Amino acid sequence: MGCYQIYWWLTWQLVYCLSLFWAMVSGQIRFSIPEELQPGAFVGNIADDLGIRAKQLTARNFRVVSGPRKQYLEVNLNNGNLFVKEKIDREKLCGSGLTCTLSLEAVIENPLTVYHLEVEILDVNDNAPSFPNSQFRLKISELAAPGARFALEYARDPDVGTNSLQTYQLVANEYFVLNVDSRGGDVKLPVLVLERALDREIQSTHRLELIAKDGGVPPKSGTAEIIIVVQDENDNAPIFPNSVYKISLLENSPKEKLVIKLNATDIDDGSNGEILYSFSSHTSVRVRELFSVDSKTGEIRVKGTLDYEKDNAFEINMQALDQGTNPNPGYCHILVNIMDVNDNAPEVTLTSLFSPIREDSKPGTVVALISVSDKDSGENGRVNCEIANNLSFRLDSSLKNYYRLLSHQLLDRENVSTYDISIRCSDSGSPPLTSRKTIRVEISDTNDNAPRFTQTLYTAQVMENNAIGTSIFAVTALDPDLNQNARLIYSILDSQVQNEPVYTYLSINSKNGVIYSQRTFDYEQLRNFQVQIQARDSGEPPLTSNTSVDIIILDQNDHAPVIIHPSMEYGSTALETVSKFAEPGYLITKVTATDADSGQNARLSYQILQSTDPGLFTISPDTGEIWAVRGFTGRDARKQTIVVTVSDNGTPMLTATMTLILSVVEGDAEMLSDMGNLSEDSGLSNHTSFYIVIFLGSISAIFLVVLIALAIAVHKTRNGFGGPHCALDLCCCFRARNSLNGIQKASRNIQIPPNYIEVFGGDPLSQSFRYGTCTTSDLTKGKFLYSNQCSSSTGKNNISNETIWDQEKPQASLSNCRNISEVSQL
Numbered sequence: 001m002g003c004y005q006i007y008w009w010l011t012w013q014l015v016y017c018l019s020l021f022w023a024m025v026s027g028q029i030r031f032s033i034p035e036e037l038q039p040g041a042f043v044g045n046i047a048d049d050l051g052i053r054a055k056q057l058t059a060r061n062f063r064v065v066s067g068p069r070k071q072y073l074e075v076n077l078n079n080g081n082l083f084v085k086e087k088i089d090r091e092k093l094c095g096s097g098l099t100c101t102l103s104l105e106a107v108i109e110n111p112l113t114v115y116h117l118e119v120e121i122l123d124v125n126d127n128a129p130s131f132p133n134s135q136f137r138l139k140i141s142e143l144a145a146p147g148a149r150f151a152l153e154y155a156r157d158p159d160v161g162t163n164s165l166q167t168y169q170l171v172a173n174e175y176f177v178l179n180v181d182s183r184g185g186d187v188k189l190p191v192l193v194l195e196r197a198l199d200r201e202i203q204s205t206h207r208l209e210l211i212a213k214d215g216g217v218p219p220k221s222g223t224a225e226i227i228i229v230v231q232d233e234n235d236n237a238p239i240f241p242n243s244v245y246k247i248s249l250l251e252n253s254p255k256e257k258l259v260i261k262l263n264a265t266d267i268d269d270g271s272n273g274e275i276l277y278s279f280s281s282h283t284s285v286r287v288r289e290l291f292s293v294d295s296k297t298g299e300i301r302v303k304g305t306l307d308y309e310k311d312n313a314f315e316i317n318m319q320a321l322d323q324g325t326n327p328n329p330g331y332c333h334i335l336v337n338i339m340d341v342n343d344n345a346p347e348v349t350l351t352s353l354f355s356p357i358r359e360d361s362k363p364g365t366v367v368a369l370i371s372v373s374d375k376d377s378g379e380n381g382r383v384n385c386e387i388a389n390n391l392s393f394r395l396d397s398s399l400k401n402y403y404r405l406l407s408h409q410l411l412d413r414e415n416v417s418t419y420d421i422s423i424r425c426s427d428s429g430s431p432p433l434t435s436r437k438t439i440r441v442e443i444s445d446t447n448d449n450a451p452r453f454t455q456t457l458y459t460a461q462v463m464e465n466n467a468i469g470t471s472i473f474a475v476t477a478l479d480p481d482l483n484q485n486a487r488l489i490y491s492i493l494d495s496q497v498q499n500e501p502v503y504t505y506l507s508i509n510s511k512n513g514v515i516y517s518q519r520t521f522d523y524e525q526l527r528n529f530q531v532q533i534q535a536r537d538s539g540e541p542p543l544t545s546n547t548s549v550d551i552i553i554l555d556q557n558d559h560a561p562v563i564i565h566p567s568m569e570y571g572s573t574a575l576e577t578v579s580k581f582a583e584p585g586y587l588i589t590k591v592t593a594t595d596a597d598s599g600q601n602a603r604l605s606y607q608i609l610q611s612t613d614p615g616l617f618t619i620s621p622d623t624g625e626i627w628a629v630r631g632f633t634g635r636d637a638r639k640q641t642i643v644v645t646v647s648d649n650g651t652p653m654l655t656a657t658m659t660l661i662l663s664v665v666e667g668d669a670e671m672l673s674d675m676g677n678l679s680e681d682s683g684l685s686n687h688t689s690f691y692i693v694i695f696l697g698s699i700s701a702i703f704l705v706v707l708i709a710l711a712i713a714v715h716k717t718r719n720g721f722g723g724p725h726c727a728l729d730l731c732c733c734f735r736a737r738n739s740l741n742g743i744q745k746a747s748r749n750i751q752i753p754p755n756y757i758e759v760f761g762g763d764p765l766s767q768s769f770r771y772g773t774c775t776t777s778d779l780t781k782g783k784f785l786y787s788n789q790c791s792s793s794t795g796k797n798n799i800s801n802e803t804i805w806d807q808e809k810p811q812a813s814l815s816n817c818r819n820i821s822e823v824s825q826l
Contacts, residue, residue, distance in 0.1 A: 029044075029046070029049050029050070029106075029115060029116070029117045029118070030117075030118045030119075030120070031043050031044050031082065031117070031118070031119045031120070032119070032120040032122055033084070033088075033119060033120070033121065033122065034121075034122045034123075034124050035088050035089060035090035035091075035121050035122065035123060035124055035126070036087060036088070036089065036090075036124055036126055037084045037087065037088065038084065038087065039084050039085060039086055039087060040083050040084060041083060041084040042081060042082075042083055043073060043081075043082040043083055043084060043119065044081075044082045045079070045080050045081050045082070046062075046075050046080045046081075046082050046106065046117075047079070047080025048080065050106075050108075050115060052080070052108070054077075054078065054079050054080040057075075057077045057080055057108070058077045058078075059110075060108045060109050060110045061108070061109045061110075062075065062077060062106065062107070062108045063075075063106070063107055064082075064104050064105070064106050064107075064117070065104065065105040065106075065107060069102070070086070071085060071086075072084065072085055072086050072088050072102060073085055073102065073104065073119060075106075082117075088121055090121045090122075090123050090124075091127065091158040091159070093121060094121065095158075096158065096160060097160070098160055098161065099120070100120070100121040100123075101118050101119065101120045101121065102118070102119040102120075102121065103116070103117070103118055104116075104117035104118070104119065105117070123159055123160050123161060123163055124159075124163070125159055125163040125214065125216025125217070125218075125219075125220060126159070127157055127158045127159050127163075127220070128157070128214065128220035128221060128222050129155040129156065129157040129165045129212035129213065129214055129220065129221060129222040130155055130156060130157070130212075130222040131153055131154075131155045131156075131210075131212065131222060131223075131224035132153050132156075133153065133224065134223075134224055134225065135224065135225040135226075135227065136152075136153060136224065136225075136226060136227070137226075137227045137228075137229060138150055138192070138226060138227070138228050138229065139229045139231050140194070140198060140228055140229070140230060140231065141198075141230075141231045141233055141326075142197075142198045142199055142200040142201075142230050142231060142232065142233050143233050143326075144194055144197070144198060145194075145197070146194050146195055146196060146197055147193065147194065147195075148193070148194040149179070149191050149192070149193050149194075150191070150192040150193075150194075151189065151190075151191055151192075152189075152190040152191065152192055152210065152226065153190075153224070154187070154188065154189050154190060154212075155168070155212035155222055155224075157212075157214050159214060159216065161215075162214075162215035162216065163214055163215065163216040164214055164215070165188065165212055165213070165214050166213055166214055166215040166219075167180065167188070167212075167213050168180050168188065168190045168210060168211065168212050168213075169210075169211040169212075169213065170190075170192075170208060170209070170210055170211075171208060171209040171210075171211070173206065173208060174195075174196060175194065175195060175196045175198065175206060175228075176192050176193065176194060176195060176206070176208060176228075177192075177193050177195055178190055178191070178192060178193070178210070179191040179193055190210060192208075192226070198230045199230070200230040200231065200232045200233070203230065204229070204230050204232075205227065205228065205229055205230065206227075206228035206230070207225060207226070207227055207228070208225070208226040208227075208228065209223055209224075209225060209226070210223065210224045210225075210226055211223050212224075231325065232272075232325070233324075233325070233326050234268055234272040234322060234324030234325065234326045234327060234328050235268075235328070236266060236267050236268045236272070236322075236328065237266070237322070237328035237329060237330045238264040238265065238266040238275045238320035238321070238322055238328070238329070238330035239264060239265055239266070239330055240262065240263075240264045240318075240320065240330060240331075240332040241263065241264075242332065243331075243332050243333065244332065244333045244334075244335065245260055245332065245333070245334045245335070246334075246335045246337070247259055247260055247334060247335070247336045247337070248336075248337045248338075248339060249302070249306065249336055249337070249338055249339065250306075250338075250339050250341060251306045251307055251308035251338050251339065251340060251341055251343070252306070252341055252343070253302050253306055254302065255301075255302050255303065255304070255305075256301050256302060256303075257301060257302040258299060258300075258301050259291065259300040259301060259302060259334070259336065260299075260300050260334060261297065261298055261299045261300070262277060262298035262299075262300070262318060262320070262332065263298060264277070264298070264320035264330055264332075266320075266322045266328075266330075268322060268324060270324075271322070271323040271324055271325075272322050272323065272324030272325075272327075273322060274322060274323040275320045275321065275322055275323075276295045276296065276320070276321050276322075276323065277293055277294065277295050277296070277297075277298040277318060277319070277320055278293060278295055278318075278319050278321065279293060279316070279317065279318065279319065280317040280318065280319040280329075280331060282317040283316060283317045283318075286311060286314075287314050287315075287316055289303070289304050290302065290303055290304040290305075290306060290311075290314070291303050291304075291314070291316060291336075293318070298318075298320075300316065300318075300334065306338055307338075308338045308339065308340040308341070308343075308375070308376075309340075309343075309344050309375025309376070310375075311338065312337070312338045312340065313335065313336065313337050313338060314335075314336040314338070315333060315334070315335055315336075316333070316334040316335075316336060317331065317333055317334075318331065318332050318333070318334060319331055320332075340376060340377050340380075342376050342380035342427075342429040342430075342433070343376070344374060344375045344376050344380075344433070345374075345427070345433035345434060345435045346372055346373070346374045346383040346425040346426065346427050346433065346434070346435045347372070347373050347374065347375070347435065348370060348371075348372055348385070348423060348425050348435050348436075348437035349370065349371045349372075349373070350368060350369075350370055350437065350439060351368075351369045351370060351371045351402070352368060352369040353367075353368045353369075353439065353441075354366060354367055354368065355367065355368070355440070355441045355442050356441070356442035356443055356444035357407070357411070357441065357442075357443060357444060358443075358444050358446050359411045359412055359413040359414075359443045359444065359445065359446050359448070360411075360446045360448065361407055361411060362407075362410075363406075363407055363408055363409055363410065364406050364407065365406065365407045366404055366405070366406060367393065367405045367406065367407055367441055368404075368405040368439055368441070369402060369403075369404055369405075370385075370402065370403045370404075370405060370423065370437070370439075371401060371402050372385055372401060372402070372403060372425055373401060374427050376427065376429065379427075379428040379429060380427055380428065380429040381427065382427060382428040383425050383426065383427050383428075384425070384426060384428075385397070385403050385423055385424065385425040385426075386423075386424055387405075387421060387422070387423055387424075388421075388422050388424070390408075390419070390421060391408060391409060392407065392408055392409055392411065392416075392419060393405055393406065393407055393408055393419065393421055393441070394406055394408045395423070403423075405421065405423075405439065405441075411443050412443075413443040413444070413445050413446075413482075414449065414480045414481075416443065417442065417443050418440060418441070418442050418443070419440070419441045419443075420438055420439075420440050420441075421438065421439045421440075421441060422436060422437070422438050423436065423437045423438075423439065424436050425437070445481045445482040445483065445485050445486075446481075446485070446539075447481055447485040447537060447539025447540060447541070447542070447543055448481070449479055449480045449481050449485075449543070450479070450537070450543035450544060450545045451477040451478065451479045451488055451535035451536070451537055451543065451544070451545040452477060452478050452479070452545055453475060453476070453477045453478075453533075453535065453545060453547040454475075454476050454477070454478065455547065456547060456548070457547065457548050457549075457550065458473065458475055458533075458547060458548070458549040458550070459549075459550045459552060460472055460473035460515065460549055460550065460551050460552065461552045461553075461554055462517065462521060462551060462552070462553055462554065463553075463554045463556060464520075464521045464522055464523040464524075464553050464554060464555060464556050464558070465520055465521070465522075465556055465558060466517050466520055466521055467517075467520070468517060468518060468519060468520060469516055469517065469518075470516065470517050471514050471515070471516055472506075472515055472516065472517055472551075473514075473515045473549065473551075474512065474513050474514045474515065475490065475508075475513040475515070475533050475535075475547060475549065476513055477490070477513065477535035477545060477547075479535075479537050481537065481539065484537075484538040484539055485537055485538065485539035486537060487537060487538040488513075488535050488536065488537055488538075489510045489511075489535070489536045489537075489538065490508050490509065490510050490511070490512075490513040490533060490534070490535055491508060491510060491533070491534050491536065492506060492507070492508050492531055492532070492533060492534075493531070493532035493533070493534050493546065495531060495532060497526070497529045497531075498525075498526060498529075502531055503518065504518055504519060505517070505518055505519055505521075505529070505531075505551075506518055506531060506551070508533065513533070513535070515533075515549070521553045522553075523553045523554065523555040523556065523597070523598065524559060524596040524597070526553060527552070527553055527598075528550060528551060528552045528553060529550075529551050530548055530549065530550050530551070531548070531549050531551065532546055532547070532548055532549075533546065533547050533548070533549055534546050535547075555597050555598045555599055555601050555602075556597070556601070556650075557597055557601040557648060557650025557651060557652065557653075557654060558597070559595055559596040559597050559601075559654070560595075560648070560654035560655065560656050561593040561594070561595045561604055561646040561647070561648055561654065561655065561656040562593060562594050562595070562596075562656060563591060563592070563593045563644075563646060563656050563658045564592050564593060564594055565590065565591065565592035566589055566591065566658075566660065568658055572657060572658050572659055573658070573659045573660075573661060574658060574659070574660050574661070575661050575663070576588070576589050576660060576661070576662050576663070577662070577663045577664075577665050578628075578640075578662050578663070578664055578665070579664075579665060579666075580632045580664045580665065580666060581631075581632075582628050582631065582632065583628070583631050584628055584629060584630050584631060585627055585628065586627065586628040587625060587626075587627055588617060588626040588627060588628055588662065589625075589626050589660070590623065590624055590625045590626070591606055591619070591624035591625075591626065591644050591646070591658070591660070592624055593606075593624065593646040593656060595648050597648065597650060600648075600649040600650060601648055601649065601650035602648060603648060603649040604624075604646055604647070604648055604649075605621045605622070605646070605647050605648075605649070606619050606620065606621050606622070606623075606624040606644060606645075606646055607619065607621060607644070607645050607646075607647070608626075608642055608643070608644055608645075609643040609644065609645045609657065610641075610642075610643035611640065611641065611642045611643065612637055612639075612640045612641045612642070613636060613637070613640065615629060615630070616628065616629055616630065616632075616636065616640065617629060617640070617642055619644065624644075624646070626642065626644075626660070632664055636664065637664075638663065638664050639661060639662065639663055639664070640661070640662040640664065641659060641660070641661055641662075642659070642660040642661075642662065643657065643658075643659050643660075644657070644658050644659075644660060645657045646658075
């Protein structure tokens with residue numbers, strides 16, 4: 001140890017000299033001392049370093065301030081020496097840091113001066129490397145492969161630099177070598193590497209010595225013992241006497257029935273020779289559900305219900321596992337054959353069902369394919385099927401294990417839309433087991449039924465003046481088909497109504513058959529018409545059905561009566577003349593009116609609303625004939641005014657009114673003269689009106705002459721009055737009556753059609769002439785037709801001729817015949 005102390009003293013002196021030199025250069029006092037110096041060890045002379053005499057230190061109150069740290073150094077004020085006050089341990093003071101310094105402040109007064117002192121603590125190799133434990137154990141399997149690495153505990157050295165831990169060393173052996181891994185910093189980790197395989201049976205324990213060395217002078221080291229325990233491995237597996245076992249069981253074997261008892265052996269000792277039995281990982285879940293095993297005795301028993309039809313054989317994979325640290329398994333296979341018993345009824349499976357089938361399918365159409373099976377074997381698995389009495393279907397067994405359900409006759413969905421067919425299948429066991437299967441077969445619709453209307457002819461009534469778009473009727477058709485085949489579309493067939501397309505009159509809702517008006521109907525223009533309605537289904541191809549709808553338009557009282565005779569030439573005023581010699585019952589004139597309505601709305605009634613002399617004239621409320629109630633007297637006015645009103649019977653009642661001015665004259669000339677005067681009074685003062693009157697009078701006179709000539713000619717050619725035939729194919733009826741009553745009766749029996757026009761005029765002989773015209777559909781255009789018969793009333797297409805005798809004038813027994821001839825020209 002003397003050499004070691006001399007070495008450190010020489011080193012310290014060298015460091016001291018260098019410190020002094022550094023202090024003179026930098027102006028700062030710095031000392032370096034090794035750690036672990038004994039208390040009182042000399043560090044340096046402060047007075048010499050500061051250039052102050054030692055005697056002044058006390059006088060100037062010199063002191064060293066170490067701060068909050070523990071004071072390891074002190075100054076002798078008598079001689080100025082800095083010495084160690086307390087032993088310094090660098091590892092405690094600075095830890096593993098590479099440098100360690102103590103900073104001091106030296107204060108001197110008069111004048112006040114502060115000096116900085118630094119004392120560097122130098123490390124000495126005073127600590128040897130050491131392991132946490134002097135001995136540690138490792139367990140390594142004897143099966144560990146060469147190259148396996150095992151980390152060891154590393155040693156620690158609190159010194160720094162070269163004095164710290166530098167290397168590890170493993171005492172030589174034939175199984176292991178040492179590797180050193182460097183981590184961050186100066187940390188070095190020892191790793192034990194296996195070079196040769198271990199064998200526990202040859203050597204069960206290995207003892208190794210690990211050495212840790214530092215780099216100090218002289219170096220220090222630490223050691224640790226490594227005990228390697230070689231673990232035994234279970235290298236012998238259990239063995240079964242047989243690798244495969246075959247067992248037979250009835251499928252109705254009860255639970256807990258013993259299947260087999262296994263006995264495996266293992267030549268290992270201890271736990272490595274103890275065996276536990278279990279199902280191997282290859283054993284199916286189904287086997288685990290049906291069988292159980294006793295892990296200690298190796299007994300396998302029935303656990304669940306066996307079913308030959310589900311599983312007729314099982315393979316049980318058994319495992320015998322020893323209880324070693326690394327257990328080894330042994331395996332065997334048990335083949336269990338399940339023997340069948342007749343415990344299953346036939347299974348009927350509907351493989352294919354072609355439902356619905358079309359109702360127009362031909363007999364022999366395949367409806368369904370049925371598979372029949374019986375999980376039993378032998379006679380117990382032979383199955384026969386039959387169908388209940390159903391004339392519409394039959395079974396065909398030409399396919400093995402399959403039956404075909406075929407249609408046997410024509411089908412009609414409208415009669416039967418669904419069939420529930422029951423199939424009975426029985427096996428040949430004793431007693432036989434039976435299964436039943438019901439198949440529902442639906443019949444699909446084909447468009448084989450046309451729509452049918454509930455009526456072949458409908459009658460719809462609609463009031464005239466209806467609003468456009470009003471629903472006036474609805475037709476309904478039925479179709480026994482289904483879905484699209486029964487989805488009906490209503491339409492109106494093209495036709496003409498009064499030379500116009502029918503769709504301008506009506507429309508129909510294509511979905512519900514409601515008929516709507518497309519215009520406002522007018523009874524007076526159109527009273528009825530017929531349309532054809534078609535119902536068409538949506539099938540392929542579509543089928544149709546037609547029906548007729550008679551549209552009857554009902555009349556409303558929307559037309560007032562129209563007076564057509566006498567002719568009203570001046571507004572609502574008509575002019576007529578009458579002889580002053582007219583006796584009571586004399587037919588003055590006839591007011592004729594028409595009403596475009598029908599029924600009660602066209603039933604007219606006539607009434608005198610006002611007259612000059614209310615007691616002089618009367619009117620027939622039904623015919624409109626105006627008669628003289630009494631004869632004229634000198635007190636009566638020469639011009640009589642009669643206001644006639646014509647009313648219909650509708651609701652509300654509509655009326656028409658006219659004013660009739662009668663001129664009472666002495667004879668025919670005066671009648672014409674009066675007519676001229678009336679014309680002048682009415683405002684026709686111009687010459688044109690006068691000429692027109694003269695022209696009309698002339699024409700009337702000529703026409704009258706012609707008629708008289710014709711009547712005479714006819715009369716002469718007849719054999720007698722009242723003869724059935726007339727010459728020139730003319731019909732004339734000539735009747736002469738001398739009595740006034742006859743005249744009145746004849747006048748009252750006059751029937752004037754709606755288009756009848758009466759013309760009255762006077763002649764010099766005070767005779768009255770009446771001319772009538774009518775039209776008939778039997779007349780040819782441009783020709784005159786006369787009836788060959790004489791009658792007071794005619795048929796639809798006949799022409800009426802009537803001769804009325806006027807009354808005889810006083811003092812003159814004249815028999816004048818008024819001949820009325822109706823001539824139609826088309």
